[in-house]
Amino acid sequence: MPILPRTLFWSVLIGWNTILWRCWFAWRVRKPQDWWQAAALGTIVLNLPIPAEVALLSRVMGGQIASTWPAIWLYAALISVALVPVIALALPAPPSEPYAFTKGVLWRAGARQASDVQAVVAEDHYCRIFLHGERSTLVHARFSDVVTELLNADGLVVRRGHWVAAGAVTSVARQNRKWVIEAAGQKLSVAASCVSQLRRSGWI
Structure with a gap:
């Protein structure tokens, strides 16, 4: 695809999935301990329809994605795995050791x-x-x-x-x-x- 349709393609795809993830976490997370379980389950549930989203968007933008569904799932899984350490580093870390009170x-x-x-x-x-x-x-x-x-x-x-x-x-x-x-x-x-x-x- 030319640069402008390609930019629009990725913007819509990423924006749509960002909305899906925000709604997913709002639904699944009720306490801080729920975050990782929701993320792991969402990696499977929200990645399943991605090949259909890619095919639909590529037709709308006048292009044709040649990759097969298994290949797109593989790419989505690799991106999800690559984001895990980034998100883990962004989350606040608990204190390395319990803080004891001796007065106060x-x-x-x-x-x-x-x-x-x-x-x-x-x-x-x-x-x-x-x-x-x-x-x-x-x-x-x-x-x-x-x-x-x-x-x-x-x-x-x-x-x-x-x-x-x-x-x-x-x-x-x-x-x-x-x-x-x-x-x-x-x-x-x-x-x-x-x-x-x-x-x-x-x-x-």
Whole structure:
């Protein structure tokens, strides 16, 4: 194909599959742990119709793709495999070793390492610390100070006065026009200013 139809061909093909992948992840991923399973399954399900898409687009653009279906599936599989290390490098890595507390607000609340903390919710001049085993305790502290102690932990501020550990998240779902996180027995609507950070971290 000439350069302009060829450019349009690839733009439409890549754009269409980008939309499919976005919809696929929105449907399959409800918590951060779902991401890799959804990606592996999507590599099979979303790559299956690619030869038909290529054939249809090539006819629309006035060209003729000579490659057979098995060859196109092979190319799609190779591209998918090549993207895995790129995406893996882009995802935030967990701390190399657990961060232990030997003093501070969280230590007084009964947490000995970051993985003990499920969520933190500000309540006036206090913070409620949710720990493993469905335990919670109220401590006199500023929310910002507690979040600073959790700086190296795998978690995010999802709205003002609410911090949630990634391991505590049981679902992330779209409800009406808002994202809602279920964690530590609570349902929390995500602030609009925090959505982009959740996307970068793979929560959404």
